[in-house]
Amino acid sequence: MRPLFNKAFMKTLLYIALLASGSAPLLAAEDDPLPSWNDTASRKAILAFVEKVSRDGSPDFVPVPERIAVFDNDGTLWAEQPTYFQIQFALDRVTALAPQHPEWKTTEPFNHLVAGNTKAFMAGGEKSLMAVIAATHAGMTTEEFSKTVNDWITTARHPKLGRLYTDLVYVPMLELLAYLRANGFKTFIVSGGGIEFMRPWTERVYGIPPEQVVGSSGKLKFEMRDGKPALLKLPEVDLIDDKEGKPVGIQLHIGRRPIAAFGNSDGDLQMLQWTTAGTGPRFGLIVRHTDARREWEYDRTSNIGKLDKALDEAKEKNWTVVSMKEDWKTVFRTP
């Protein structure tokens, strides 16, 4: 007699259910969900946390709507050396816009950039950077800005590695994002970078839709342009989503406390504190840049992505510290 439920048929049934759910938790559990991770303590800690919050009947079970995970972007999901990629975008914009701004030739700090004197420009520090960001990120509509970002991100190349910036995302972190989502997590970016700089490409690159991107934001102004509504980007800053600003951004945009946070620098310290201080199971993770050969090596004294206080607190609070060199089989996708 032919059994009513043969193996092939059960497989079909399972596939229908998986297709309908839009995710593949069962397959993820069967196959290795984190193939680019070595079988070290970091990987084990991730798997154990996800298992205990998502398994029915687990004493640490967390209902799906509460499974909120937040990820820093620069240095956590993609590289950030020799400088944040958004700074490179702003500098490239100055070059592109210079012909329309003859006054920049004699205006600090633009004159240094127009003359190609990066060193003199960098001596101006954060103030110079803010001036460049204000001049290149404001005065246009959100849709114009989005198009500018898209044009840049699909063509510009990293000055040292010669690859598209979106090729410099970390494969193990992409796997981690997918693994969390397959287990009912909603994944958010919480970055010091500009919210409008990230949104045009995060869905395509990370699978994170614009409404799940939290970042630094500027004021916007609604106005009618030729009878059509537009949102104009103003040069005033609204929120700096970094350090103490990260829990503020989380509350403003998400409205509940995450149960897992992933960062790489002291800029993520308060986000890690806020996330892991909640009741119930919590997970904090820091990506440590230990791989001078495949990526970069830096921590306590770096200008970009300084990791000092958060590294000390990780030990105290039992956060997982990932060593790129030891824990990751792969860093970037093979070109």
Next chain:
Amino acid sequence: MRPLFNKAFMKTLLYIALLASGSAPLLAAEDDPLPSWNDTASRKAILAFVEKVSRDGSPDFVPVPERIAVFDNDGTLWAEQPTYFQIQFALDRVTALAPQHPEWKTTEPFNHLVAGNTKAFMAGGEKSLMAVIAATHAGMTTEEFSKTVNDWITTARHPKLGRLYTDLVYVPMLELLAYLRANGFKTFIVSGGGIEFMRPWTERVYGIPPEQVVGSSGKLKFEMRDGKPALLKLPEVDLIDDKEGKPVGIQLHIGRRPIAAFGNSDGDLQMLQWTTAGTGPRFGLIVRHTDARREWEYDRTSNIGKLDKALDEAKEKNWTVVSMKEDWKTVFRTP
């Protein structure tokens, strides 16, 4: 011979797929998804729009991630008379807090409220209201405020109708929210009300999670309290999510333009303009308060929920205008 796929078994299979997908589009299409709506032009317009954007192969098909629908709250999802319920909350807080604030007896505008002279208080207009909101909504942590809102919303009763405020949500709009979600829409609230005032109960009442609530917001401050991180609510306003502020709030929190907007007053005009000015299929809807018997009747000259310019523009832009009296079988849930 027993057929391999009998009807009961196919039904079970369908159920598994539906459970896995977390929604029931097929069932919704079979049964009436909007049972509290009369079969009028408004209902037909809603059904036609949802069908054309969600049916595979439709020339107006919109991919699921782009199916963003935004709803005003006061007067659109729940009632707003004789005044916005959040104002009632603030006034109730003054009464509750008065014993700890003896200085209010002699401080404008609190003195009027302490003396029970609502008329004198109301004469102070928006300035008085803002003072009361600042005094009752700030100076505590987000978690303390959330608890205060929860305590109030589960016990306080409407001064005229004697019902819980959450009983004064519109049943036809709850059906509409569920119908949109069953067809792949993500539903957001975009309200002039306080974001932190709504989030504690919108998931339970509307099925809208905190991260999909956009509202007016105040500044927050991250600080350590007895070694534990906390977010303190400051009295400074950050965004007034009303009129021109609504498209700004949409861009800040959602980051893409909705394809459908639902409002009831001139406060929603710019949200409707912004939503319906996008390319591709768009839907604008205004709930008009025409039912003095079952709810309230007001429009062009009302202090609360004034509907004047948006009503004129609805005609010009072909937005659907719902008449509560004609289009709704039911307004509130039967007590």
